[in-house]
Amino acid sequence: MAKEIKDIIGIGIGPFNLGLAALADQTDEVDGLFFEQTIEFNWHPGMLIEKMDLQVPFLADLVTFADPKSPYTFINYLHEHNRMFPFFFHRHFEIPRQEFNHYMQWVAKQVDGLHFGHTVIDVIDHNEEKTPHYEVIVEETTTGERKHYRSRHVVMGTGNEPIVLDGMDRLPNEDVLHTSRYLFQKDQLLKSRHVAVIGSGQSALEVFLDLLEEQERSDMKVTLLTRSGGLFQLDTAKFAQEMFTPDYVDYFHSLSFDQRKEALSTLDPLRKGIAPDTLTRLYTKLYHRTTAMEDSRVLIQPMTEIKGIEASEKGGYDLQCRQWQEEYDYTYHADKVVFATGYKPHLPSWFMDRYKDEVEWEADQMYKVSRDYQLEFKDGRDHHFFTLTNLVHSHGAGATNLGLSVHRNVHIINTIAGREVYKNQKDTTFQTFSMKHPK
Known part of the structure; x- marks a missing residue:
């Protein structure tokens, strides 16, 4: 086991x-390590469709809201890749998703302390020791070698996993x-x-729009079924x-669970x-395709x-469908089916095994989280277990927003450092949400 106790x-x-x-890389006050089971950084590689943009502006990069002078800003990425003038002439506030992924890969190659191809298989709480800390057990993907690290605090950023229809796992993927x-x-x-x-x-x-734009054969049909x-x-x-x-996050978090x-x-x-641009592109595509006649190769239901x-x-496959407004049941046939059924928070098995009974819960699968993104333990503690996962119920719709993720990280770093390392933005709205704490 490593003798040194990391900050995070x-x-x-x-x-x-x-x-x-x-x-954290740009301050001496937080020393950390980060582990990821995949061998390299790649953000939703199965959905990096050409010509699809982020739904947030480029300023919502990894660091700008906290530190616009950081070497890891998207603007510096453009400068380093000789893309400042093309970006300037492109005149788009939103950027292609593929480019944002490449930007993050560029950052990942420069930041120290990132270990890809390493899976965290357990986190043991050493609460009773002189210096309370967590023991993080990591397994290297290629060799199976296990290593033990110690840290005062941990941050769980285990992301989401796809939501699938019951029975999908029995069908060819x-x-x-x-x-x-x-x-x-x-x-295929x-x-x-x-x-x-x-x-x-x-x-x-x-996905539907991309298939329509690639649909070249006259005998191919594309259907969109929406609930x-x-x-x-x-x-x-x-x-x-x-x-x-x-x-708004301050206001939302102050509300009761109900x-x-x-x-x-x-x-x-x-x-x-x-996104409005996506809907416009789809409507324009359908409008042009139906100039001379109705296009029977497309169905939106x-x-x-x-x-x-x-x-x-x-x-092929039979879908059991229900038009819920008419209360009409029917079967719909397709050769292949793509489910855009969203994601749910991924809570590792080791977390549920070790900490399910140690933390406070607000509802099933919804743990209680402090404003500073700490899990609230029943015993109280100074060695914190932060979470970036499963926060919508506690911190609102912005829990998955890229811009607010920087604000979240500012909270975490400042809490660990015990002082304001990065400025926490306040009074940023024209609206006042709370009458208990008005501006």
């Missing part, structure tokens, strides 16, 4: 922990798949005669976007809508809930 160990290296590592694997199967999807896409959010529309009442636009209005600010659940339902247009799926005797 990060579990998982996605955009959130990568941003934390980049900020090259035929029935989640959008997270779309690009890996795209060529385009060779089939009928692809059905299931979902009503941004990922569903991106929602229609294809609804993401609310990008300026006052609506103030819900993605530190001020009040937070109610508030989340009112924020659905900010969380589950489709809202208000349709998928109740089940099974292999068909004639090949």
Whole structure:
């Protein structure tokens, strides 16, 4: 076991922990290590579709909101890659998702203390020792070698895992798949005669649009089945976007659990809508394709809930559907099916085994989290267990927002350092949310 006790160990290296590592790298007050089971940084590789942009502006990079002078800003990435003038002439506030992934890979290659190809298999609490700390056990992917590290604090950034329909795991994953694997199967999807896409959010529309733009054969049909009442636009209005600010997070976290659940339902247009540009591209594509005649190769069917799926005797798959408004049940056939059914927080088995009974819970699978992103333990402690995962119920719709992830990392670093290493942005909205604590 390593004798040195680090300030922090990060579990998982996605955009959130990568941003934390980049900020920690620029201060002497937080010394950390970060471990990731994949062999290199790659952000949702199955959905890096060409011509698809981020839904947040480029300023929501890994560090700018905390430290615009950092060498790890997106602007410095452009400068280092001789892309300043092309970006300037491109005149887009949102950037291609592929470029953002390349930017993060560039950062990952420079920041010290990042270890890819290493899986955290256990985290043991040494609460009774003179210096309370966590023992993090890590297994190297290629060799199976196990190493033990010690840290005063840990940060769990284990991300999300795909939500799949019951029974999907029994079907061939090259035929029935989640959008997270779309690009890996795209060529085979385009060779089939009928692809059905299931979902009503941004990922569903991106896959559906990409298939339409690549649809060259006259005998190929593409269908979109959505449970929602229609294809609804993401609310990008300026006052609506103030819900993605530190001020609103302060307000949201101060509410009771029931009040937070109610508030989340009112924020659905900010969380589950489709980017206006994506909807415009889809409508324009369909408009041009139907100039001379109706295009029977395309079907968009809202208000349709998928109740089940099974292999068909004639090949392909039968979807058990229900038009919920008409209360009409029917079967729909497709050769291949892509589910855009979203993601759920991934809580490692070691976490549930060791800490389920040690922490406070607000509801099933929803642990209690402090404003500073610490899990609240029943015994209270000074060696903190921070989480970047499963925060929507405690910190609101912005829990998965890239811009607010920098604000979250500022909280974590300042808490560990015991002082304000990075400025915590306040009073950033024109709206006042709380009457108990007005501006």
